[in-house]
Amino acid sequence: MAHAELPVYGLVIRVREAYPLSAGVCEERRRRRGEGRDEARPTKRNSMRLTENFTLEEMYASSTAARKGIDNMPSPVVQQNLRMLAEKVLQPIRDAYRHPITVTSGYRCAELNKAVGGAKASQHLTGCAADIKCSHTSKAYLFQLILRMMREGRITVGQLIWEYGDAKEPNWIHVSLPTRGKKNQVLYLYNKK
Numbered sequence: 702m703a704h705a706e707l708p709v710y711g712l713v714i715r716v717r718e719a720y721p722l723s724a725g726v727c728e729e730r731r732r733r734r735g736e737g738r739d740e741a742r743p744t745k746r747n748s749m750r751l752t753e754n755f756t757l758e759e760m761y762a763s764s765t766a767a768r769k770g771i772d773n774m775p776s777p778v779v780q781q782n783l784r785m786l787a788e789k790v791l792q793p794i795r796d797a798y799r800h801p802i803t804v805t806s807g808y809r810c811a812e813l814n815k816a817v818g819g820a821k822a823s824q825h826l827t828g829c830a831a832d833i834k835c836s837h838t839s840k841a842y843l844f845q846l847i848l849r850m851m852r853e854g855r856i857t858v859g860q861l862i863w864e865y866g867d868a869k870e871p872n873w874i875h876v877s878l879p880t881r882g883k884k885n886q887v888l889y890l891y892n893k894k
Contacts, residue, residue, distance in 0.1 A: 749780075751787035754795045760787070760807035760831065765817055775808045775828055782828035782878070783808055790876050791831060793856050794847055800837035805873055807831045824859065830877035832864065841870050851885050859883035867891050 749757040757775075760783045766773040775783060786807075795802050808828040809819055824830035835843045844863055850856040860883050862875035868891055877883070 751784045752792040754801070755787040755791055755804070757783060759804050760828070763806070763809070763813055766810075766813050769813075769816055771810065771813050771816065773808065773810050773813050775810075779808055779828035786829055786831060786878055790856065790858055790878060791833070793850065794833075794843075794876070797850055797855070798835065798837075798843060798846060800835065802843070803834045803836070805832045805834050824877045824880075829859070829880075830875060832873045832875050834873050839870055840866075840872075840874055844871060844874050847874070847876065848887065851887075858885055860886045860888060862887075863889040863891060865891055 751757055751760070757780060761773050761775050763771075763773050765771070791802065791804070806817075806825060807830075809817065809823070809825040811826060813819075814823055814826055819825055833843075834840060844861070847856070847858075847861055851858060851861065857879050859877035859879040860875060863871040864875050865872040871891065879885070
């Protein structure tokens with residue numbers, strides 16, 4: 702298991718490569734900054750349940766897109782990626798956690814990704830990544846639960862990222878489907894204080 706900690710622009714980036722498993726279907730994803738979906742609610746168009754606890758609408762709803770008039774409707778190919786993300790990653794996490802999980806950012810079209818300052822090669826662009834939060838416990842607890850699921854082989858992700866916040870609590874958690882280059886990679890991005 703490789704392990705490195707790199708100070709970059711006042712942030713501590715801790716990288717731990719672990720558990721190489723089978724390849725996935727999505728593009729490489731780096732960190733993103735900017736706004737999430739917050740209180741945006743999906744419209745009734747194209748209503749579709751992806752799993753027991755996740756709908757298509759929550760995977761593309763965006764308050765930024767609504768405010769800026771950006772059409773963030775995913776294509777059929779992206780919808781399939783979102784279904785796989787919900788089935789293989791999000792629903793197993795939700796089942797283990799046993800409490801609601803909020804998707805704050807899922808699919809982002811190129812225009813929306815640029816508007817929120819997302820990485821040019823973000824997995825959000827292909828519907829293969831989601832940023833999540835929880836309200837029943839700390840986000841740090843949820844992160845550790847996901848990490849334990851990975852270690853036990855109950856879940857395979859591309860990346861699990863502790864995004865921003867500090868060393869005690871992330872602002873949100875990024876999870877993605879595995880890719881050829883990203884398999885169960887764990888990253889910590891947070892402000893050094």
